[in-house]
Amino acid sequence: MQFSLAYVKSNQQFILQTFSQNVENNSIKIMDLEFLKKESIQGIIVPNELLQDDTLFTTLTEECKFAPIKASEEIGLNSDSFEGLNYETAKSTYEGLVNNWTLQNNINLLDELFPVLTHLKGLFPNDRTAFFEELWFLLKTNLGAHNLKMIYNHMKKGKKDGEKNQLIQVKIDGNRHPEPQPGDEFSSQLMSVYKNSFENIFEVADFDPHKGELVLTATINKSPVIIMANVTQFSRLQKSLIKAIFTGLQS
Numbered sequence: 001m002q003f004s005l006a007y008v009k010s011n012q013q014f015i016l017q018t019f020s021q022n023v024e025n026n027s028i029k030i031m032d033l034e035f036l037k038k039e040s041i042q043g044i045i046v047p048n049e050l051l052q053d054d055t056l057f058t059t060l061t062e063e064c065k066f067a068p069i070k071a072s073e074e075i076g077l078n079s080d081s082f083e084g085l086n087y088e089t090a091k092s093t094y095e096g097l098v099n100n101w102t103l104q105n106n107i108n109l110l111d112e113l114f115p116v117l118t119h120l121k122g123l124f125p126n127d128r129t130a131f132f133e134e135l136w137f138l139l140k141t142n143l144g145a146h147n148l149k150m151i152y153n154h155m156k157k158g159k160k161d162g163e164k165n166q167l168i169q170v171k172i173d174g175n176r177h178p179e180p181q182p183g184d185e186f187s188s189q190l191m192s193v194y195k196n197s198f199e200n201i202f203e204v205a206d207f208d209p210h211k212g213e214l215v216l217t218a219t220i221n222k223s224p225v226i227i228m229a230n231v232t233q234f235s236r237l238q239k240s241l242i243k244a245i246f247t248g249l250q251s
Helices: 033-038 048-052 054-063 079-083 087-111 113-123 128-143 185-193 195-199 236-248
Strands: 002-008 013-020 027-032 043-046 069-071 147-156 166-173 179-182 202-208 213-220 223-230
Touching: 002 033, 002 079, 002 087, 013 033, 013 079, 013 087, 027 033, 033 054, 043 048, 043 054, 043 087, 048 054, 087 113, 087 128, 087 236, 113 128, 113 236, 128 147, 128 166, 128 179, 128 223, 128 236, 147 185, 166 185, 185 195, 185 223, 195 213, 202 236, 213 236
Parallel strands: 002 043, 043 069
Antiparallel strands: 002 013, 013 027, 147 166, 147 223, 166 179, 202 213, 213 223
16 A cells, blocks of 8 residues: 655645555655645644644645645654654554544535435536546545546547447546546446446445455446445445435436
C-alpha cells in the first residue's frame, strides 16, 4: 500500500510525506500551501494554533471534503516526529484518520439520504455523465477509498444520420475529482467476468481485508456498474448504506 500524509507546518507551507510498504526511505517534500489541493493526500495533520488562522481555516474547510483533517496534538505528532514516522506507525495513523472521517461521512449521508437519492435520480435520465461523477465522489468519500474506479455502460450516439448508436464502457478514475474516460478492453472483460453478479441490485463481489481490495457490483435500472476500491475497512454500516443507495436509485 502507498499513501501520502500532509503536515501543515505554517500558514504558508506543509510537509508532504509518501509512505510505501517495503520501501526504506519515504519521500518527503516541503511545499507551498497553495499546492495542497493539487496533491493526492489521504490525511492532513495541523497544529491547533494554526487552526485559529482564518485564512488557513477556510482552506482546510474546503480540503475536508477530500481528506480527513486532525489536530496534531490529538495524535501526538509535531513536525519532527511526523518526518520520522516509519511505515507501520504512519499506516496506523492513516487508518485512524480515514476510518473516523469515513464514519462521519456515513452519518452525514444517512441524515441526507432521501434528498441525495432524489437529486441523483433526477440526474440519471438527463445527464448520465454528471450522475456517475457525483456517484463516484459519493462512494469514494463514504468508503474512505484511497482510490476508486467505476465502470458503467454508456450509449454512444451515432455521429452521422443512419449510424447506429454503440454500447460502450466508460471508466471513471481520479484522485480528488472524477475523471471519466472511454473504457478499454479490460473494462469490457470485467463486465463479462462479473455478468452473473448483475442479477442482483447490489453485491459484494470480492473483498480482501488484508490487501484492502474491494469489488462491488450493482445495477441501476438493469444497467450494470462495477466499483473497484482500495479501502482501510468495509464495515457493515458501509455495506448497508451503499446497498440502500443502489436500491433507492431504482425506478
